[in-house]
Amino acid sequence: MNLKVKEIFYSLQGEGGRQGEVSIFVRLSGCNLKCDFCDTDFSGGETMELSQILSVIRQHPCRWIIWTGGEPALQLTDEAVTFFKREGYRQAIESNGYFPLPDLLDYTTVSPKGKPDYAKAVNPSVDEVRLPINKGDAIPGFERLPKAKYYFLSPVFRDDALATKENINYCVEQIMQKPDWRLSMQIHKLINIE
Numbered sequence: 001m002n003l004k005v006k007e008i009f010y011s012l013q014g015e016g017g018r019q020g021e022v023s024i025f026v027r028l029s030g031c032n033l034k035c036d037f038c039d040t041d042f043s044g045g046e047t048m049e050l051s052q053i054l055s056v057i058r059q060h061p062c063r064w065i066i067w068t069g070g071e072p073a074l075q076l077t078d079e080a081v082t083f084f085k086r087e088g089y090r091q092a093i094e095s096n097g098y099f100p101l102p103d104l105l106d107y108t109t110v111s112p113k114g115k116p117d118y119a120k121a122v123n124p125s126v127d128e129v130r131l132p133i134n135k136g137d138a139i140p141g142f143e144r145l146p147k148a149k150y151y152f153l154s155p156v157f158r159d160d161a162l163a164t165k166e167n168i169n170y171c172v173e174q175i176m177q178k179p180d181w182r183l184s185m186q187i188h189k190l191i192n193i194e
């Protein structure tokens with residue numbers, strides 16, 4: 001079985017419920033959306049056998065894989081997840097929620113971009129919902145989102161420091177009013193790692 005891979009890198013999970021844990025990030029190519037705030041190049045990439053991916057990730061002293069993208073659920077299947085599970089890896093995914101996620105994942109993050117109800121219909125229950133938020137964005141009610149252990153608002157980081165600060169302040173204001181949300185800062189951007 002093959003997957004089209006944009007890049008594989010070893011770093012800290014910078015955001016959400018697993019923030020600060022080391023992980024091997026496997027960025028799969030392609031996405032179904034074109035978000036205006038997207039900060040990721042998911043074009044191109046290399047078609048790799050699962051065994052080739054395994055030989056790369058084995059170079060790192062860590063047993064967590066994060067499947068990310070683009071949109072990893074465009075490619076990731078239960079077959080692929082089972083392959084790495086048998087090799088002793090725990091696996092997380094960062095998805096926009098537009099496609100059903102493989103069943104055997106250990107930690108699921110859905111970040112619905114603009115269509116929370118649709119994401120809920122496709123994936124009714126996940127570990128974490130994380131919403132990228134710009135100042136003024138409407139925050140959907142929990143009844144419109146997948147059921148989750150954690151709900152995070154994640155201020156969008158802009159090149160303009162003032163705009164970023166406004167996004168952070170807005171998220172804090174929202175959380176103060178709706179305390180079931182938590183703040184997720186993208187610490188990989190704050191400490192300048194990949």
Ligand code: SF4
Pocket residue numbers: 031032033034035037038039040042069070071096113
């Ligand atoms: S869903 Fe994610 S990867 Fe795809 S365009 Fe939007 S921000 Fe970028």
